[in-house]
Amino acid sequence: MKNYTTIQEQDRKLDVMDHVNQDHTKELLMIAQSYGKNMEISEAHIIDIFEEGILLQVREHSAFNKLFVDFELQGDLEEQILYLAYNSFVKQKIEFTNNTKQYFEVIEKKQITKNMTRLTIESQRPLPEYYAGYAYGLILKVLEKSQPIKVKKSNKSGLIKNTFDRGFLWVMKHLSSQKRQKLLETMNRDIRLYTLRQSFGSQQGYIDIFTHGHSAGSQWVEQLQIGSIVASRTETDDKHEHLHEGQAILIADETAYPALAGILDFWKNPQSPIVILLCNDTEDLRYFEGYSFPQNTVVKHINCDALQQGTQAIEYLSYIEKIDNVWGALENTSAKQVRHYLRNQRNLLSKNNHIKGYWRLI
Numbered sequence: 001m002k003n004y005t006t007i008q009e010q011d012r013k014l015d016v017m018d019h020v021n022q023d024h025t026k027e028l029l030m031i032a033q034s035y036g037k038n039m040e041i042s043e044a045h046i047i048d049i050f051e052e053g054i055l056l057q058v059r060e061h062s063a064f065n066k067l068f069v070d071f072e073l074q075g076d077l078e079e080q081i082l083y084l085a086y087n088s089f090v091k092q093k094i095e096f097t098n099n100t101k102q103y104f105e106v107i108e109k110k111q112i113t114k115n116m117t118r119l120t121i122e123s124q125r126p127l128p129e130y131y132a133g134y135a136y137g138l139i140l141k142v143l144e145k146s147q148p149i150k151v152k153k154s155n156k157s158g159l160i161k162n163t164f165d166r167g168f169l170w171v172m173k174h175l176s177s178q179k180r181q182k183l184l185e186t187m188n189r190d191i192r193l194y195t196l197r198q199s200f201g202s203q204q205g206y207i208d209i210f211t212h213g214h215s216a217g218s219q220w221v222e223q224l225q226i227g228s229i230v231a232s233r234t235e236t237d238d239k240h241e242h243l244h245e246g247q248a249i250l251i252a253d254e255t256a257y258p259a260l261a262g263i264l265d266f267w268k269n270p271q272s273p274i275v276i277l278l279c280n281d282t283e284d285l286r287y288f289e290g291y292s293f294p295q296n297t298v299v300k301h302i303n304c305d306a307l308q309q310g311t312q313a314i315e316y317l318s319y320i321e322k323i324d325n326v327w328g329a330l331e332n333t334s335a336k337q338v339r340h341y342l343r344n345q346r347n348l349l350s351k352n353n354h355i356k357g358y359w360r361l362i
Contacts, residue, residue: 007050011340011344017049018354020046023239029041031088036067047066055067119206122204130266131196134237135235135236136194136196137236141230208257245324247324249273251276264297272294275297276317278330313330327354330357331360332358
C-alpha cells in the first residue's frame with residue numbers, strides 16, 4: 001500500500017470511523033462494491049482513514065481483502081465519505097439512504113409528562129415488531145386527510161431521477177466545504193429523527209417526542225391533531241447487539257428516553273444493566289414511572305444542565321469497576337466527552353462503545 005498521510009486529530013478520525021461502521025453498513029457496502037468494481041463483495045467496514053481516503057476491509061465469499069478508496073472532495077471527513085456513498089448509489093441507480101416516503105395518521109395525541117408528547121400513529125405498512133431503537137426521519141409538515149393517501153413511486157425515477165442525482169453530485173463536488181455543509185443542512189432542515197417507542201397490532205404504534213421551548217419539532221407537534229397525516233423520508237434501526245452480554249451501561253438524556261425504553265423492552269442479557277438517566281428537569285423522570293426495568297437494574301439519576309451532563313456522567317462512570325459494553329444517546333458535545341473517556345480512559349473498543357449525539361446545543 002502507498003504511504004498515505006496520517007490524520008492528526010485521532011479522536012475525530014475514530015469518531016467518524018465508529019459512526020460510519022456502526023450506523024452506515026449499507027453505505028459502506030455500496031462504496032466497496034462500486035469503487036472495488038465487484039458486486040460479489042458482501043461486507044465492508046473501515047479499518048483506517050487517511051487524508052487521501054478510506055481503507056476498507058471487504059469480504060468476498062470467505063476471503064477478506066483490503067480496498068483503498070480515494071476521496072473525491074476537499075472538506076470534512078464525514079462529507080467526503082457521504083459523497084462516496086451518494087456516488088455509489090447513483091452508479092447502481094439505487095435510492096440513497098433508503099429514501100422512501102411513508103405516511104402515518106395520528107389517531108391519538110397525549111401529553112404523558114410535562115415535556116413528552118405521545119403520538120399514537122397508524123401506518124400504511126406493518127411496523128417493525130422489534131422496535132428497539134427504530135426511528136423515522138419525520139418531515140415537519142402537517143397534512144390533512146381529504147382522501148386516502150396512496151404511496152406513489154417517485155416521479156424522479158429512471159432517466160430523470162438519475163440526471164437529478166448526477167447533477168447533485170456535480171454541485172456537491174464543486175462547492176466549498178462551508179457551502180456544501182449549508183446545502184446539506186438546508187436539505188435536512190425540516191426533518192427530525194424520532195424513535196418508534198412501541199408497535200402493536202401490526203400497523204399501530206407510539207412515537208414519543210420530547211418537546212422543549214420553541215424548537216421546530218415542538219412547534220410541529222403542537223400543530224398536530226387527531227386525523228393529521230405525517231410523513232417520513234427515511235427510517236433506520238439502531239445497532240445494540242453488543243448489549244446482550246457482559247456488564248452493560250446505558251446512558252440517555254430526555255430526548256433518548258423512548259429509545260432506551262425500547263431497548264430495555266427486549267433485554268436479553270442475563271446480567272442486569274446499569275442505567276444512567278440524564279435530565280435538566282426532574283419532572284421528565286416521570287416518563288419512567290411504572291416502567292418495569294429488567295430485574296436488579298441499577299438506575300442512576302443525574303439532574304443538571306445539558307452542558308454539564310457529559311462531565312457528570314463521566315464522574316459516575318469512573319466509580320464503576322467493570323464496563324464491558326455501552327450504549328448512550330445525549331447532547332452532541334456531551335456524547336463526545338463520554339465516548340472519548342470510554343475509548344481513552346477505559347480502553348473500550350469501538351464495537352463496544354456506542355455513544356451517539358442525538359442533538360446539538362451549540
